[in-house]
Amino acid sequence: MHFELSDDLRAFRDLARDFAAKHIAPHARKWDESKWIPDDVVRQMGEIGLLGVTIPEEYGGAGQGLLAMTVVVEEIARHCGATALLVAAHAGLCCGHLRLAANDTQKRKYLPSLATGKMVGSWCLSEPHCGTDAAALTTRAEKASGGWVLNGQKMWVTNGKRAGVFVVMARTKNEPGARSISAFIVERGAKGLEIGEPEDKMGMRGSDTVPLSLEDVRVGDDALVGNLDEGYIDALKVLDRGRVTIGSLSVGLGRGCLEEAVKYAAERKSFGVPLHMHQAIQLKLADMETQVEAARLLVRQAACTFDAGRPDKQAASIAKLFASEGASRVAWESIQIHGGAGYTKDICVERLARDTKLCEIGEGSSEVQRMLIARAEYQKRSA
Ligand SMILES: Cc1cc2nc3c(=O)[nH]c(=O)nc-3n(C[C@H](O)[C@H](O)[C@H](O)COP(=O)(O)OP(=O)(O)OC[C@H]3O[C@@H](n4cnc5c(N)ncnc54)[C@H](O)[C@@H]3O)c2cc1C
Known part of the structure; x- marks a missing residue:
């Protein structure tokens, strides 16, 4: 292990440090009070490459590893935990799941917009009755002709108020446990997807955290991310x-x-x-x-x-x-x-x-x- 950052990583650090000092630090208190980070700040972060650090270059990201992500997130969190959480949930959870398990068509459809901040992503595992014990989730995806129908409740969805795309974990087999859950892409605006009001939190207040309700939300077969039952x-x-x-x-x-x-x-x-x-x-x-x-x-x-x-x-x-x-x-x-x-x-x-x-x-x-x-x-x- 080298203790010195490479030239590439130093460049990312300096980019994030400069952006955070100029565009985040002066406003972080206001965002904490208003419980919202303005969309143009998120877009700017995307435009300069802070949201797509670990997305492969062929999908519009910087193609860097987890070390680069830690460098960027540290610099942003230095001034504002909420903005850093927005980045971590978007890039680490939503984009991270797609990068890991999505097929090429799904990656081409979503990752370029997510990398550049044109679209923000959310990742939905936790439910009202289970967070730590997430394998007890009860949101269900039933097979229907040409796709799936999702029903259930999600909780604590970071970025949910602004997200264009949600990766949703749902049970696809009628049995308990971890090996009967799959991941699905649900787009904002899907019929039956209801985005609740943000929680009034103690901290990370600029980062919106919402409940989601899915009532007969229909998605196509092409919305399944990764293998069935392996989500x-x-x-x-x-x-x-x-x-x-x-x-x-x-x-x-x-x-x-x-x-x-x-x-x-x-x-x-x-x-x-x-x-x-x-x-x-x-x-x-x-x-x-x-x-x-x-x-x-x-x-x-x-x-x-x-x-x-x-x-x-x-x-x-x-x-x-x-x-x-x-x-x-x-x-x-x-x-x-x-x-x-x-x-x-x-x-x-x-x-x-x-x-x-x-x-x-x-x-x-x-x-x-x-x-x-x-x-x-x-x-x-x-x-
Ligand atoms: C601001 C915020 C943002 C979040 N963003 C997301 C998100 O984007 N997507 C998402 O899916 N989730 C998200 N979460 C959910 C988060 O991951 C859960 O809150 C967390 O996993 C804990 O689950 P819980 O709140 O249900 O607590 P519980 O699971 O009910 O646990 C309550 C307490 O009991 C302890 N506990 C539970 N089981 C055991 C055990 N076996 N042994 C010892 N102690 C135990 C826990 O450590 C905790 O202290 C977010 C939460 C917050 C607060």
């Missing part, structure tokens, strides 16, 4: 990569909170000296810096295993767990260093801190990551 298996592969991406989102949030604390501790004085001259503050800053650096290394190490074609799922879980829980700790310490100012919305750390909590819940909660890490350890030992 959940593909979804798990999408989530393995997604965990690395959420790890990088956490690194970005933690880094934002750290950088703001370092700045404030240099400007703010107490007892005649800048805050950072007090040892108690230095200890906090040192722990925060150590956390962010270590999390970034774990995230990049995990990403490299996927890019090398030897995906290490345990490394992905370790990275997500360490980065997300650490980001929350860093955020609260940053608020502490900011004192009373940190408790107000004038300081972006308050928003970033609220954003961090989602990273411990979404795409497999911390409890799930711990289960997976321990299980993988025993599997390795018995192999």
